[in-house]
Amino acid sequence: MIDPRTLLTALAFLAFISLGLPDGVLGVSWPSIRSQFGLPLDRLGLLVAVTTAGYLTASFMSGYLLCILSIGTVLAVSTFAASTGLLGFAVAPTWSLMIVLGFVAGLGGGAVDAGLNSYGARHFSPQTLNWLHAFFGLGTTIGPVIVSLVLGSGRAWWLSYAIVGSAQLALAMTFLFLRRRWEEVGELSAGNKEEAVPAPALETLKRPIVWLGMLVFFFYSGVEISAAQWSYSLLLLGRGFSEGAAGTVVSLYWGSLMVGRIAFGFVANAVPLIRTLRLCLSGSMAGALLFWLDISPVATVAGLMLMGFFFAPVFASLISLTRDRVGRDHADSTIGFQIAAAGLGGAVLTALFGMLTRSFGLEAIGTSILVSTALLLVLFVGFTTGVARRPSQ
Incomplete structure (x- = not known):
């Protein structure tokens, strides 16, 4: 049977790969996106800005969220939000809707990033945290490969987002299924140490x-x-x-x-x-x-x-x-x-x-x-x- 700590650590590694995937996908798929919607080249900046705004909002609010929700619930809901945004890109009929979905995807990514880093600061060693962030780089590397393979096979750009969004959705379902394990493993890791009550x-x-x-x-x-x-x-x-x-x-x-x-x-x-x-x-x-x-x-x-x-x-x-x-x-x-x-x-x-x-x-x-x-x-x-x-x- 897999040790619960090992299972959650592996899940955290997968989550960091998933955080890097959208960053790698967007740059390579953008020429195809702008062509479909008839946009100028610099309109990419608007999508990036809106996505970043969602990311910043969720990151800034993560401490409050972790006070009222368990880490497992935050990760499940946030990853579901990210998957909704990414899958929405694949079917969005208008540029305006893509902008809205970009904010949703940013909210999900920011909450996952901040939530996992907060949890990792309590329960992961510096070694594990460094390797987690290395896996983010792996995600940004895999993203362009996915788009290149999709476009190289003659398929449309949206299939790349369907693939990445589906992977995020599967991760969200896994987080939901294991949401209680995070707190259980946290209690085991803390031992007899008294956890401080989070300050406002x-x-x-x-x-x-x-x-x-x-x-x-x-x-x-x-x-x-x-x-x-x-x-x-x-x-x-x-x-x-x-x-x-x-x-x-x-x-x-x-x-x-x-x-x-x-x-x-x-x-x-x-x-x-x-x-x-x-x-x-x-x-x-x-x-x-x-x-x-x-x-x-x-x-x-x-x-x-x-x-x-x-x-x-x-x-x-x-x-x-x-x-x-x-x-x-x-x-x-x-x-x-x-x-x-x-x-x-x-x-x-x-x-x-x-x-x-x-x-x-x-x-x-x-x-x-x-x-x-x-x-x-x-x-x-x-x-x-x-x-x-x-x-x-």
């Missing part, structure tokens, strides 16, 4: 350490995503890389991030997290400096890959540290706020870097990445040296 979300927001943590997630996610989104344009249009070479470099960046998460998972339980993350963020700043200096093509590529590799353990490890930094009674709400701040940071810094290129040219991208990474290190030091409930590593 407004009380959590009054704590400066919470806002500092949100800023760390804002800048971390912002620079991680912006580096991927804008490095291709900088390499292709500003530094003489070919289309194929620039695309390969971006793939190497994402690959470094995924490999780093897998590798760090093997040592995460045996190293002092705070000290190790300071070294990693220092290493990522060194990579950003190398990318900015543009000494040679090889050095530029190495700098971007170093950034990806050293960024790898940051997100999941910060989730692991949050309960110690803010206290157990504020942890669930704080993690939800942090997930929301991460999503907002990815959107805001990506847009800001683009605006800076209009005034200062493409090289503003490298400068912005370097400055943001340095600021991230400063904020992280502030977050991990603030007042905590328990001594940290």
